[in-house]
Amino acid sequence: MKKRWVKQKMTLLVIREADQSVKQLDMSKMLVVAVPLAAVLSISGFIVGLEMKSSAHIRSLESMMAERTMQMEITVKNKELAIQKLQNEIIRLSSQTQDMKNEMQNITELEQQLQQLIDTYGVTEPTKTSEISALSWDAVDNVGGDLIEASQEQILQLAQDTRSDLNQIKEMLGTMRHNVSQTLHKAQVVAGTPTEWPTVSTxxxxxxxxxxxxxxxxxxxxxxxxxxxxxxxxxxxxxxxxxxxxxxxxxxxxxxxxxxxxxxxxxxxxxxxxxxxxxxxxxxxxxxxxxxxxxxxxxxxxxxxxxxxxxxxxxxxxxxxxxx
Missing domain, CATH: 2.70.70.10 (Glucose Permease (Domain IIA))
Incomplete structure (x- = not known):
């Protein structure tokens, strides 16, 4: 039965224009079925190939996007960490600055007490010094130079260096306060020693x-x-x-x-x-x-x-x- 179906033939009539005769083509039934089937399979394979190639390309793009997203997240995280470090440094610097203000206030008060003793028991000539105006961070007049922008690492390093300088200044202020305090104490002892004759009569x-x-x-x-x-x-x-x-x-x-x-x-x-x-x-x-x-x-x-x-x-x- 199967062999008979393979050997069977089909007749195709090709009808052309009216003045032309009809052309008859005898073809194997199997061939008539196989050619369209092969075309369909070929097209299907082509479509499958395109889909696979597209899928691979999409996966590649997704991988690239994921990698770039990760890099961006790392960059943002690094920036956040840098900002946090700078904020912490600023907080520490602010605290140290306040401590130094308190030290300076203590020293100023001690100096005022010493000056009162000097005004009471002695006169000293003031020391002449040249005056220099204070620097300003936001000055825009009478300044210049090349543009060299500071990086985050440099700013962070500057903050750390400033903190180290403030620590040294704080130690110096502590030493000054101790010395001034000792001097004031000695002066107070001298001033507090009863050496003044208490009446006009002797x-x-x-x-x-x-x-x-x-x-x-x-x-x-x-x-x-x-x-x-x-x-x-x-x-x-x-x-x-x-x-x-x-x-x-x-x-x-x-x-x-x-x-x-x-x-x-x-x-x-x-x-x-x-x-x-x-x-x-x-x-x-x-x-x-x-x-x-x-x-x-x-x-x-x-x-x-x-x-x-x-x-x-x-x-x-x-x-x-x-x-x-």
Missing amino acids: RLTSSFGYRKDPLTGRAAFHAGIDIGGKVGDPVFAAADGKVITADKDGSHGKYIVIEHPNGLKTWYMHLHKIEVEVNDTVSKGDRIAQLGNTGRSTGPHLHFQIVQSDKPIDPLPYVKNSKK
Whole structure:
């Protein structure tokens, strides 16, 4: 049956124009079927080939796009990391700048205190220096140069170098503050040492130590020195300090106690009038009272004494060289 179908033939009639005869072609049935089938298979193979080639091209493009996307993501991530680093550096620099401002403020305050001491106890000639105006980051006039743009790495390195410089400056400021603080302390100790003669009179009527009590006539210890004078004469602070007592009683009369930075205290007794109040800050040579004759006293005078660790000491070695 199969062989018969292969051997069967088909007749094709080719009809041409009216004046021409019909042409008859005898062809194998298998050939008639095979030729269109081969054409279809060929076209199908061509289409499949195009699709495979297109798919490969698409995959290649997708791979390239994925690679470029990854590169872009890496670039963006690197930029974000660089920006984050710069932000962190700026925060650290800002914090260090604030610390240095505080150090500078401390040094300025110490310098002002030193200047007050200098103004009070001595005069120095100012040093002449040339003045240079401050630099400006955003100046646009009177500037120039080649355009050399800074990269992110250079900016980051500049921030790190600046942080290192700020650390060095901070250490220098710390050293300066320590030195100025020590100098100020020494100056305060000098200023707080009672070396100023406390009255206008220099007439010593009683010394420090044991004596015959002027009221009882018996031996007694005298804790200071007595300086004779007139009622109303000015009384001066022997050193810088703070008034801790301004009071009166039957023995001391009207009296003042001043505490000094070096741990000493000075007492001023038998006053006529007190001219300061408790917690007042006084400087060496400031007028604090008027000489008087109050309390346990036989005449106008100032009882002046110095106390160290709650024990009276002889005040004369401290004030005897005073120019007053």
